[in-house]
Amino acid sequence: MALSELIEIVPLDKPVRAEITVPGSKSITNRALILAALADGEVTLTGALWSEDTQIMVECLQKLGFDIRVENDPAEFCNRTITVKGLGGKIPNAGTAEKPLELFVGNAGTAARFLSAFVCLGNGVYRLSGVARMHERPQAALFQALRELDYRVESENNKLPVKIFGEGPKKGKCRVSIEESSQFASALLLCAKIGGWETEFCGVSNWDEMPYVEMTKRMIENFPNSNFQFSIEPDSSSGSYFWAAGWLQNPNQITIQVKSWPTSLLQIDTEFPTFLKPELPEKLSRRLELGDSIMTAVILAPFSKHQVQFTDLGRLRLQESERVKALQKELTKCGVEVIDHGAKIRLEKGDGFLVMEDGTPIEMEGLDTLEVFPVKPNQLCRAEIETYNDHRMAMCFAILGLKVPGIKIKNPACVKKTFPNFFQKLAAQPPHGLGAEIWEIKNGQRTRKLSGEDLFAE
DSSP states (O other), X not given: XXXXXXXXXXXXXXXXXXXXXXXXXXXXXXXXXXXXXXXXXXXXXXXXXXXXXHHHHHHHHHHTTOOEEEEEOTTOTXXXXXXXXXXXXOOOOOBOSSSOEXXXXXXXXXXXXXXXXXXXXXXXXXXXXXXXXXXXXOOHHHHHHHHHTTOEEEOSSSSSSEEEEEEOOOOEEEEEEOSSOTHHHHHHHHHHHHHTEEEEEESOSOGGGOHHHHHHHHHHHHOOSSSEEEXXXXXXXXXXXXXXXXXXXXXXXXXXXXXXXXXXXXXXXXXXXXXXXXXXXXXXXXXXTOSTTHHHHHHHGGGSSSOEEEEOOGGGGGSSSOHHHHHHHHHHHTTOOEEETTTTOEEOTTTOSEEOTTSOBOOSSSSOEEEEOOOOGGGOOOEEEOOTTOHHHHHHHHHHHTTSTTEEEESGGGGGGTOTTHHHHHXXXXXXXXXXXXXXXXXXXXXXXXXXXXXXXX
């Protein structure tokens, strides 16, 4: 049975001790799938995330002609063991100018960007398309870099849908701005060795500020070339929700933890628990300190004793939803005072970059700040939360619902993008879950307490 369109999270009424297993990292899984396809021989990925975004990547690679075997993982329902037969840079399948090979990437930014570079190594024509939101997200800088490498890239507005003419590896140089997305750099780096590409990156002042690019570089350095196994660690962004639930329960003694928490620091969000002192820091930066888990910290900020500033949020505006505005709007519904200091900035729909009201382009990072003010818990309001088809909005506000009565989540199934069994983890009994009550809501009333398969997002 499909997950209900509207659910209510009931606050936890007693302390919980739990150690939660979370699925593998989406960022690592989709990078590993590309590297495995480029390897010379068979590579087995263990602990790989099996969600909408990674399934899209697997399906696209299979459509391109790669032999991929997917097996269940007994340790985590939403993980898989994925074996890829790499072909050393060759791509078996391609289309023609009249009939391109169609690749549907949904709203998966990693698939859209990584595959755009990857198919250049083929010999034929490919058309990449996605959902409406993916067609709004930036691609121009990556497409321009591929053109500089002398590949033909056809797009009406430098976004998806796009037609790419693969001509195989050929040496070349390009320069790409990664101001809008670091995935442009990762896409080129993943294919650079096979492609013979020399790439210069611009748009940031300090490489230390690009943790996802550093992830890509480290994976390339450590990835096996053939007949080997590569282990994918749990997703730190997904784990942040359970650390947050523990902090909401008792900031002085967190008793909800995540099993096998990563130690490699490959993911920037692995640092999330270090910020969960009895009080959050007065400032947190998405560029320097946290990645997507900064959204989780925003949800916790109303429970601090001081206001918290979240800085460098520009890229959040160009992801699955306009996340800065979404967070402000939905928290305001709950009775929280939130100021968007980037309110004078608007998203230019035609070009996909941020500009001032007078039309002057601005730097993506450094200006956007969200300020969240403390609220007494009993002053928070019940609210029906719009998720904007954004998995992280759904999960963030579900955690808020563990503390605040009357939080209802619309379209909760959007968590399938990265964490299909998220709500099952909330409802499962400790120590493997939080034991939360989750109800189906129809016509404004609770109609059915949900459990088990009813909470799986598919």
